Amino acid sequence: MNEWKEQRRAVFEKMKQHPPDLVIAGGGVTGAGIAREAALAGLKVLLVESMDFGWGSSSCSSKLVHGGLRYLQSGQPGVTYRSVREREALMKELPGLIRPLDFVLPVYSTKNRVLFKVGLMVYDIFAGKSYHHSVSAQAMKDAFVGLKSANLLGGYVYYDAQTDDMRLVMRILHDAENAGAAIMNYAPLVEPLLEGGGVKGVKIQDRIDGTEHVIPCSVLVNATGANVDQLRKTLGLPKLIRPLRGSHLVFKNERLPVTKALAFSHPVDRRNVFLLPWLGVTFVGTTDLDHDAPADTLPVISDAERRYLLEAVNAMFPEAKITGADVISTWSGVRPVVSSGAKDPSKESRDMFIDLDRGLLTVTGGKLTTFRNEAIHALTKLDGIFPTLKGLRPRPFANPAMKQNTELSRYLSAAYGADAAGLESRLEQEPSPFFAGTQILREAARYALEKEWVVHLDDLMIRRLRLGILLPEGGKAVLGEIRTMCLKAGWSEDYYAQEEQRYKDLIAKSYS
Known part of the structure; x- marks a missing residue:
């Protein structure tokens, strides 16, 4: 452990002697994506995260790389379009890590049949492919044992994609490090250092040994998610974020045996809810509630959220009689949603917010799916400072060739990148x-x-x-x-x- 502490200290000392172009505060998918694209473009990058990578949001999502069908319903077609296009690209580049998953919409009324059909047609147009199709009521019952059958008219099948969000973050961080970025968790940014009203450096604390380090930089990227207002406040910038908590319940797959995702409306407020298979379990989510707990404490599901999600499951699977005793775990995350003043949290925009002001580049408000799109848009704001960023385009993920052509080998290649072949060899033993x-x-x-x-x-x-x-x-x-x-x-x-x-x-x- 002492050797490891010395390695961390050496990174900070190197940064003092050879200052980075960018310091990125925030080690979720947004910060990681910016670090990767910036390092691949030749910039010197230091990424620091106050807790662990993905701690607040990017390890706590609903694990979907998706277009967001509900964003069509809430009048955000631009978000859906960009998300669908990026979903298609990421599935091609990271097969095995980002996997297609069938989603099923049960139809209980003629009105819903028409609305679903129109929405799915638009979804397919955005993707440039025709995916959705209708299924009979019997097919729905066969696919989802115990599904509520009263008034069931059938359903629609479409597809999105699923991932392990944290594994995706780690792949992005490894790519950034391999391109020359310095990566550090448990290293909060204490304060930006201002000169002439603009950012000229940062003070960073190493939580492992308590030391503080002053590091010059040209630009500070504020990718701290739900905490972006703390840094913006130091420059007198207005508040942006409405933190929203999303919570999930996890069940043994035998208790709720599903192989496809089921998307349905909650019986009380008609919000969209998903029941999803994932890594051998089944989980249900998510909620969408204002979150006012301190930023340095993990978000935790409330009793009201637990009841809300159990109510949703039991409304769709009344014979299962799911109770709290069936829950094997829970997780909650906080979405960094840019507030528009909407009364209903679910009506807030999920679009990205990017702003450069006196050396502070704020990037927030986006989705897991569009991390690369956000990184490119953010970095192009800096092309007047760093000419190498002019005409920047997303860098495709490169996966190594593997000895085996198996599902596991494809997963390793996408999830571990340059280290995948070594992992595959060790697995043979x-x-x-x-x-x-x-x-x-x-x-x-x-x-x-x-x-x-x-x-x-x-x-x-x-x-x-x-x-x-x-x-x-x-x-x-x-x-x-x-x-x-x-x-x-x-x-x-x-x-x-x-x-x-x-x-x-x-x-x-x-x-x-």
Whole structure:
């Protein structure tokens, strides 16, 4: 661990001697996407994240790379169009990591049949392909055992895509680092340093050893999600963000056995709700509520949200009689939505906001799907400062050739990029590659401990591996294996013991 601390300190010292062009505050998908595109364009980049990467939003989404059919309903066709086009591109570039998933809309009225048909036709036009089709009521019952049958007229099938949002963030960060960017978690930006009214540098704290570092920079990118107003305030800029919490419930797949996504309206407020298969479990989400908790505390599902989501599930699967006892875990995230003053949170725009003011580039308000689109739009604001950014275009993801042509090998290539071939070779020596009862690779744990900036046990269990939300009790059953891996990676017995207790407390408080 001491060697690792020295490595962090060396990064900061290098940045002082050779200042970066950009300091990016925020290690979610927005900041990561900007770091990747900027580094590939030849800029010197330092990305710092105050907590762990993806901690507040980008590891806590609904795991969808999608156009957002509901944004058509709320009058945001531009958001839908950009999202659909980017979904198509990302599925081609990252097959296995971003996977097509059938979505099914049950039809319970002639009015809904017409509205769904029109919306899906527009969706297909945006994609440039015809995907959707209708299915019979019997086909709906066959696909979703126990689905509410009263007044069921049939359904429509269309498709979007699904991913592990945190794995996507890690792939983007690895690409950025391989292109020369310096990447640091648990390093909050204490304050921007102003000269002549503009940003000339930053003060950063290393939470690991408590040291502070002053680093000059030409531009500070504010990609701190729901916290962007804190940095904007230092320049006297107006408030932007309306933080909205989205929460999810996780069930064993045997309890709600679905292989396709089901999109339906909540029986009370008619909001869109999804029931989704993911990594061997089934989850339901999401809510859309104003969130006013402190920015440095994890968002946690409320009792009202829990009841709301259980009500939605039981309305569609009345015979299942799902209760809170069936929930194996929960997660919540905060969306950085730019406020328009709408009374209903769900009516707020999901479009990006980009603004350059006196060396502070604020980038917020977008979606997981459009991270690359946002990065390009943001960086083109800087082409007057950095000529290499003129005419900037998105850089496609390059995946290495693999020895095997299997689904697992394609996933490794997309999810791990330059390191995928090495992982594939190590897996050949692994007689039992997955943690028991999961689709999570043991080798992924070893790799994360070696190369993925793991500081705390929840970094590993919740975000790198997902075991903490895929298994009951935060993955208590696999902690013995995890302990052995952590000790081999250099953790001391005392440090692991402290981390395990901290992790169990966190699971009980925030994810159970």
